[in-house]
Amino acid sequence: MQPTTTKKTPRLESLTFLRFIAAAVVVIYHFGRDTQLFKSLPVALTSGPIMVTFFFVLSGFVISVSHYNRAVCTSDFYRNRFFRIAPIYFIALIWACAYQSTGLTTTSLALSATFLQSWIPPYPLSLNSPGWSISVEAFFYAISPALLLLINKEKKRSWISWVASALLIWMLTQSILSALLAPEFYKGFKTFSHDLINYFPASHLCSFLIGFSGGVAYSQNNLENKKIQAYSAVFFLITLAMIGIAIQNQQSIERILGSRIAFGSSFFALLFLPAIYFCAVGDVFLRKILATPFLVLLGEASYSLYILQKPAYIAFTKATSSMPQQNSDIKFLAYFVTLTTISIICYLMIEKPLTNLLKRNKKISPATEENKEHQTIQQR
Numbered sequence: 567m568q569p570t571t572t573k574k575t576p577r578l579e580s581l582t583f584l585r586f587i588a589a590a591v592v593v594i595y596h597f598g599r600d601t602q603l604f605k606s607l608p609v610a611l612t613s614g615p616i617m618v619t620f621f622f623v624l625s626g627f628v629i630s631v632s633h634y635n636r637a638v639c640t641s642d643f644y645r646n647r648f649f650r651i652a653p654i655y656f657i658a659l660i661w662a663c664a665y666q667s668t669g670l671t672t673t674s675l676a677l678s679a680t681f682l683q684s685w686i687p688p689y690p691l692s693l694n695s696p697g698w699s700i701s702v703e704a705f706f707y708a709i710s711p712a713l714l715l716l717i718n719k720e721k722k723r724s725w726i727s728w729v730a731s732a733l734l735i736w737m738l739t740q741s742i743l744s745a746l747l748a749p750e751f752y753k754g755f756k757t758f759s760h761d762l763i764n765y766f767p768a769s770h771l772c773s774f775l776i777g778f779s780g781g782v783a784y785s786q787n788n789l790e791n792k793k794i795q796a797y798s799a800v801f802f803l804i805t806l807a808m809i810g811i812a813i814q815n816q817q818s819i820e821r822i823l824g825s826r827i828a829f830g831s832s833f834f835a836l837l838f839l840p841a842i843y844f845c846a847v848g849d850v851f852l853r854k855i856l857a858t859p860f861l862v863l864l865g866e867a868s869y870s871l872y873i874l875q876k877p878a879y880i881a882f883t884k885a886t887s888s889m890p891q892q893n894s895d896i897k898f899l900a901y902f903v904t905l906t907t908i909s910i911i912c913y914l915m916i917e918k919p920l921t922n923l924l925k926r927n928k929k930i931s932p933a934t935e936e937n938k939e940h941q942t943i944q945q946r
Contacts, residue, residue, distance in 0.1 A: 578628065579857040580848045582865030584841075585624065588617040589868040592696070593875050593902065601895045610810040615764070615830030618699050619773050623838045625706060626777025627784070627846070633714045634785035635721065640711040647707040649924055653916055654870050655700055661877035662694035669693065687761035694876055698765045705767040706774045717782055725783035732779040736772040736835060743769060743828035763828050773832040780839045784846055794844075799852045802844040809837045863910065870909035870917070878905045 595614025598604045604612055659678055663670055674692040677683040684690045684701035691698060717728070743763055746752060752759045763769060794801075812819065812834065820827050827833055845856065855861075882901045886892075892900075 578631065578846055579862050580845055580853045581624065581628070581842065581856075582868075583856050583861040584845065584865070585621070585868040586861070586864040586871070588620045589872040590902075591617045592872060593905065596696075596875060597879050597901065598898045601898045603895050603898065608810055608814065610813040613813050616813060616834055618830070619770070619832050619834050620838045621699065622702070622706070622770050622773035622832070623777035623780075623835050624842055625703060626774040626779075627781040627839070627842050628777075629706075629710050630714070630717065630778045630781030631785055631846075634717065634782065636714075636718065638711055638714045638718070643711055643714075644707070646924075647704075647710075649920060650917075651700055651703070651869070653920060654873055654912055655697065657912070657916075658694050658873045658877055659697065661874070661881075665877065665880045666693060684765045684767055687758045687765075688756065690761050690765035694873070696873055696875060700873065702765070702767045702770050706771075713778060725779070725786045728779035728782045729776075732772065732775040733836075735775055736832065739769065739772040739831075740828070740833060743831050744825045747826040747828060764830055769828070769831045773835040773838075776832075776835045776839050777842070780843050784843060794847055798844045798847045802841060802848075802852065805837065805841040805844060809834065809841060812837060863913075864906070866917075867906070867909040867913040870912040871905060874908060874912070875905060878908060 591611055592614040594604060594607070595612055595617075598612075610616075656679075663675070669692055674683070674689055677686055677689050678693045678697060678701075681701045681704035683692055684698045684705075690701070717723075746759065746763050752763065754760060813829075816827070816829055845852065848856070879901060882904055886897070886900075
């Protein structure tokens with residue numbers, strides 16, 4: 567089947583740098599907790615688990631925008647997605663396995679190699695722990711062609727119905743997760759209950775669907791809304807402030823709602839979507855700032871930054887173990903700069919050349935490929 571395009575896919579480079587910020591927050595959360603930097607930053611910039619929700623919302627948004635009003639060849643879509651995430655994923659997995667003294671079993675390796683670790687407790691964090699979110703993302707990719715077929719068959723269906731459906735699924739998911747957090751079931755970190763609530767793909771599906779529905783809204787009726795564009799920077803900043811306030815006051819939210827909340831499992835998806843939306847709509851000024859070449863490069867390298875963080879940290883720690891004791895902030899900064907440099911190199915020498923090679927050889931139909939910037943702003 568040869569897909570056809572009825573309108574040009576909009577460029578979304580202004581979103582790319584946001585991925586770098588989110589990935590950096592995850593890295594700070596994992597490896598910068600003993601630094602003064604961590605203690606001085608706002609809670610929103612140290613809440614790694616919550617930022618993974620941002621990746622999932624962004625992924626849904628970009629996939630629906632990129633393929634809206636287009637026929638989709640399922641096999642091409644799957645090949646496209648596989649070659650986008652797999653090379654660096656397997657490099658990170660092999661690198662992480664090289665340092666494993668425990669936990670490296672046939673089962674853990676097989677699950678990680680097939681992107682299934684997040685489905686089977688207690689394996690989501692086995693081997694290269696950040697890979698659990700790529701396992702979840704692989705599930706989203708698996709169901710995306712069906713969703714894309716649905717939106718392209720029902721072009722007259724209002725974006726409001728898509729958003730409302732996603733909202734209902736989000737509400738149902740959050741109700742179930744809150745119930746599972748009851749002391750009778752939830753037993754804390756490294757237990758079946760923790761894995762089910764925090765890493766199980768179905769627990770995060772609502773984030774992807776919210777982003778997907780937001781992409782439908784973006785594609786249907788607001789690309790040419792000059793009024794929204796004119797105030798997009800203001801709306802974007804207001805949304806960021808709301809996200810920061812909400813993350814800062816998680817305990818207050820729980821008191822108001824009268825129950826425990828699984829904040830790391832899609833709760834903040836409803837706030838991340840408008841931030842993504844207004845950034846995508848973006849006026850000229852906002853786009854110029856966020857789409858500068860260096861910021862875009864950082865965003866494009868953010869997938870490598872995210873998935874390589876654990877093996878890179880272990881390697882960095884081993885390499886610097888014989889050096890004189892350093893201030894924790896200096897050590898973390900040196901690690902982060904090293905990780906960022908490695909990530910940029912991986913993007914320029916592996917991800918980008920592979921993408922260009924696939925295009926030249928036409929192994930993936932050009933009509934079904936996402937624009938270059940769309941391929942680089944998705945999470946794993």
